[in-house]
Amino acid sequence: MTSTAQPIKGAVVAQEQRWKVIRKQLPNYLFVLPHFLLFAVFILFPIFRSIHISLFDWKIMLKEQHFIGLANYEALLKDQIFWQALGNTAYIMLFTVICNIVLGLLIASGLKHSFFGSNFLRVLFYAPGIVSVSVLAIIGIRIWDTQLGVVNYFVTTLLHGPRVSWLGNPSLVLPALSMTTVWWTFGFPMLVFIAGLQNIPETLYEAAKIDGANPRQSFFYITIPLIMPTMLFITVTQFIAHMQVFAQAYIISGGGPGNYSRTVVMYLYETAWRYFRFGYASAISVVLAAIMIVVTLILFYLLRRRTEY
Amino acid sequence: MDIKTALLNKKSSRILGLWLVFLPLVFIVIVPLLYMVSMAFTREAGQLKFPIEWIPQPITITNFTHIFADKTLPIMRWFGNSLLVATVGTIIVGFLSSLSGYAFARLEFPGKNMLFSLLIFSLMIPAAVTLIPAFLLLRDVKLLNTYHAIWWPAAATVTGIFLMRQHFYAIPKDLEDAALVDGASRFRIYWQICLPLVRGALVALSIFTFLGMWNDLFWPLIVLSDREVLTLPIGLLVLQQGSYIQRGLAFAGAFIATVPVLIFYAIFQRRIIAGITTTGMAGQ
Numbered sequence: 001m002t003s004t005a006q007p008i009k010g011a012v013v014a015q016e017q018r019w020k021v022i023r024k025q026l027p028n029y030l031f032v033l034p035h036f037l038l039f040a041v042f043i044l045f046p047i048f049r050s051i052h053i054s055l056f057d058w059k060i061m062l063k064e065q066h067f068i069g070l071a072n073y074e075a076l077l078k079d080q081i082f083w084q085a086l087g088n089t090a091y092i093m094l095f096t097v098i099c100n101i102v103l104g105l106l107i108a109s110g111l112k113h114s115f116f117g118s119n120f121l122r123v124l125f126y127a128p129g130i131v132s133v134s135v136l137a138i139i140g141i142r143i144w145d146t147q148l149g150v151v152n153y154f155v156t157t158l159l160h161g162p163r164v165s166w167l168g169n170p171s172l173v174l175p176a177l178s179m180t181t182v183w184w185t186f187g188f189p190m191l192v193f194i195a196g197l198q199n200i201p202e203t204l205y206e207a208a209k210i211d212g213a214n215p216r217q218s219f220f221y222i223t224i225p226l227i228m229p230t231m232l233f234i235t236v237t238q239f240i241a242h243m244q245v246f247a248q249a250y251i252i253s254g255g256g257p258g259n260y261s262r263t264v265v266m267y268l269y270e271t272a273w274r275y276f277r278f279g280y281a282s283a284i285s286v287v288l289a290a291i292m293i294v295v296t297l298i299l300f301y302l303l304r305r306r307t308e309y
Numbered sequence: 310m311d312i313k314t315a316l317l318n319k320k321s322s323r324i325l326g327l328w329l330v331f332l333p334l335v336f337i338v339i340v341p342l343l344y345m346v347s348m349a350f351t352r353e354a355g356q357l358k359f360p361i362e363w364i365p366q367p368i369t370i371t372n373f374t375h376i377f378a379d380k381t382l383p384i385m386r387w388f389g390n391s392l393l394v395a396t397v398g399t400i401i402v403g404f405l406s407s408l409s410g411y412a413f414a415r416l417e418f419p420g421k422n423m424l425f426s427l428l429i430f431s432l433m434i435p436a437a438v439t440l441i442p443a444f445l446l447l448r449d450v451k452l453l454n455t456y457h458a459i460w461w462p463a464a465a466t467v468t469g470i471f472l473m474r475q476h477f478y479a480i481p482k483d484l485e486d487a488a489l490v491d492g493a494s495r496f497r498i499y500w501q502i503c504l505p506l507v508r509g510a511l512v513a514l515s516i517f518t519f520l521g522m523w524n525d526l527f528w529p530l531i532v533l534s535d536r537e538v539l540t541l542p543i544g545l546l547v548l549q550q551g552s553y554i555q556r557g558l559a560f561a562g563a564f565i566a567t568v569p570v571l572i573f574y575a576i577f578q579r580r581i582i583a584g585i586t587t588t589g590m591a592g593q
Contacts, residue, residue: 022419027495031412032424035405035470042465043431046442053441060445110331115324121331123578124338126585130574131342132524134545135563139341141549142348142556150344153361183341188585195586244437247526251546265437272441273531282441289438296433 047289050282058279065279072283082284084259085267086291088174088249092263093242095178096185100238101231103182104189109223111190112197122194126187133184137251140180144252167253170260177248177261185241189234196230197223232303236296243292264288348557349373349564356556372561376548384562386537387544394456394529394540395522401464402518403511410473411499415485428467444531458532463522469514472587476510477503513584516577523570541566 054072056065076082107125111118128136143150144166155161166176200223208218246265249255255262264284272281343363348356349372351365376384412418413425447458480503488498504511526542533539539547541562548562574581 025416025418028412028416028418031416031495031499032409032418035409035464036424038405038461038465039428039431039467041446042443042462043434043439043467044427046439046446047434049442049445050438053445107331107334110327115327117324117328121335122582123574124335126582127342127571127574128338130520130524130570131567132542132545132570133526134524134542135345135567138545138549138559138563139345142344143341148357148359148361150340150361153359157360183337191582191585240433240435244435251549268437268440269527269531272444278441278445285438285441289435292435293433 050286050289053279054282054286056279058277058282060276060278068279072280073287075280076283076287081259081262082264082267085262085264088259088261089243089245089263089265091174092178092181092245092249093239095175096181096242096245097235097238099178099182100186100189101234103186104193104234105227107186107190108193108197109219111194122191125190128184129187131184133247134251136180136184137247140177140248140252143180144176167261168257170257173253173257173261177245177253180252181242181245181248185238189238192230192234193227196227200226228303232300235303236299239295239299240292243288345560345563345567348560351557351560353555353557372555372557373565375555376558376561376565381536382544382548382558383537384541384544384565387539387541388565390456390538391523391541394459395519397456398460398463398522399515399518401460402466402469403515405464406466406469406514407473407504407507407511408499409470410475411477411503413470414474414477415499415503416495428470431467440528440531447532453532454535454538456538459522459529462528463518469518472510472514473507476507480506510587512580513587516581516584520570520573 055067055069057068057071058065111122142148146152146163146165146168149166151166152163155164164172166172204222204226205218208222213221244265245263246269249261249263250266250269253261255266265288268281268284268288271277271284344361347363347365350368350370351362352367352369352371355362355365376382413421443462444453447453447462452458484502484506485498488502493501524542525540526546529540530543530546533543536547545559545562545566548559
C-alpha cells in the first residue's frame with residue numbers, strides 16, 4: 001500500500017521480503033521431495049525415455065544400441081497383429097466400460113435408498129473386485145470351458161442348448177473376456193454412482209413428481225444431467241484401466257484363437273519380455289499412450305461441456 | 310390403521326420387487342466364487358465331471374495336501390512374500406502420500422501449483438508407457454528379483470496424494486497456528502497433530518494399497534522371476550503351467566489366495582466402501 005509513495009524503495013523492500021519468505025519456505029520442499037524423486041524416476045523420466053528407446057532397434061543383450069529413427073513406428077503402422085490387438089482392446093474396453101456404466105448406474109438407482117438387505121447387496125456386488133486377477137483367470141478358464149464349463153452347464157441344462165466353444169470361437173472370445181471383466185469390475189462404478197446419486201437433493205424429485213413427471217422423466221431429466229460429473233470421472237478412469245487390459249486375455253485365452261483376443265498390452269508384454277525387442281515394444285507403448293491421451297482429452301471435452309449449463 | 314398397513318404393504322412389496330430384480334445378479338456374482346470353493350475341495354478325478362458336481366463327492370482336502378507336499382510349489386513362502394510386499398509397500402505409500410498431501414494442502418513454496426499440475430497431468434499417462442524404462446533402470450541397478458523393484462515404483466503413485474490433500478484441507482488452520490506459536494516444527498505438526506486427524510483417510514488409502522499390491526500380477530511378473538521370491542498371484546500362474554495339469558491344485562491355490570482377502574473385506578467392508586465412495590467423489 002505504501003509503496004506508491006516511494007516506489008523504488010518499496011520494490012527493494014518487497015523483493016527482500018520475498019527472498020525472506022522463499023528462504024523460510026525452502027524446508028517445505030522436504031515434504032514433497034521424497035515422493036517427487038520417485039515420481040521423477042519412475043513416471044516422469046520413463047515417459048521421455050520410452051520415446052527415446054523407441055527410436056532404437058533396442059535389444060537387451062547389446063552393449064551398443066542401433067539408432068533407426070522412426071523405423072519402429074513405420075513397421076508398427078504395417079503390423080497386422082498390432083492393429084488387430086488395438087481393435088480387440090477397443091472392443092473389450094468399450095464393452096466393459098459401457099456395461100459397467102449402465103449396470104452400475106441401474107444398480108445404484110436401486111440401492112440408493114436403503115432397504116432390507118441393501119447394505120448386504122452393496123458389499124456382495126463389490127466382492128468380485130477384491131479378487132486377484134490371477135484368481136479371476138483360474139475361475140474364468142473353467143467358467144468358459146467347452147467341455148466342463150459353468151456357462152455351458154447352464155446352457156445345456158437350463159436352455160437345453162448345445163455346448164458352445166466360447167474361447168475357441170473368434171467371434172465369442174472377446175465377449176467372453178469382456179463379460180469376465182465386467183463381473184470383476186462393475187462394483188466400483190456402482191459404489192461411486194450410489195454416492196453421486198445420494199448427493200442429488202431429494203427435493204428435486206419431489207418437485208418433479210408434483211409437476212407430474214413419471215419416474216422415467218425424472219431419471220432422464222434430473223438424474224442423468226446431475227450425475228454427469230460422476231459419469232466423467234467413471235468414464236475416464238474406466239477407459240484408462242480397460243485400455244490396458246492384460247491378464248484376462250493373457251491367461252484365460254492366451255490371446256487366441258490365433259490373434260483374435262490378443263490385446264495391446266499383451267502384445268507389448270510379449271514383444272518386450274518374450275522376444276526382447278524393447279525398441280519395438282517402446283514404440284507400441286508410446287502409440288498406446290498417445291491414443292489414450294487424445295481420447296481422454298476428447299472425453300473431458302465432450303462430457304464437461306454437457307455438465308456446464 | 311388401514312392406511313398404515315396399506316403403506317406397510319406397499320413398502321414391503323417394493324422391497325420384494327427390488328430383491329426379485331437383484332436376485333439374478335446375486336446369482337451371477339456368487340456362482341463363480343462358490344464354484345472355486347467347490348472345486349478346491351473336489352478330488353482330481355471329480356474335476357472332470359459334467360454335469361458339474363456342485364457339492365464335492367467326497368469333500369476332500371487332498372488338493373491342499375498335494376500343494377503343501379510339493380517342494381517345487383512353495384505356496385506358503387509365496388503367501389509370506391505377498392504379505393511382506395504388500396505390508397511394506399503400504400507403509401511406504403501411506404507415509405509418502407500423506408507427507409506430500411500435507412504439503413500441497415497446507416504449505417507454501419515456489420512452484421507448488423506447477424508441481425501439482427504436473428501430478429494431475431500424469432494421471433492421463435498410462436502405466437504401460439513407463440514399464441520398459443523402469444524395468445531397464447531396475448535391471449541396471451541390479452534390483453530385479455528384489456522387492457525394492459516393487460516398492461519404489463509403487464510409491465511413485467499420485468492418487469494417494471490427492472486423497473490425503475483433500476482431507477488435510479478440511480482441518481481448521483487455527484489448530485496448526487496454535488502449535489506454531491508454541492514453537493513446534495512443521496514436521497511435528499504434520500506428524501502429531503494433522504496426521505491423527507486424517508486417520509480415516511489414511512486407513513482407507515492403506516487398505517486399497519494393500520489390496521492392490523496383494524493382488525497385483527503385471528508388474529511383479531515383469532520384475533520377479535526366481536521361484537523363491539515370487540508373490541502369490543504369480544505363484545498361481547505357476548500352478549497352472551508346465552506339467553501340472555492338475556486343475557484341483559489351481560483352485561486350491563486360488564482358495565488360499567482369496568479367503569484371507571475375503572475375510573479382510575468382510576471385517577473392513579464398511580471402511581472399504583466408505584473409502585471408495587469418498588475417493589471416487591474426491592477424484593472429481
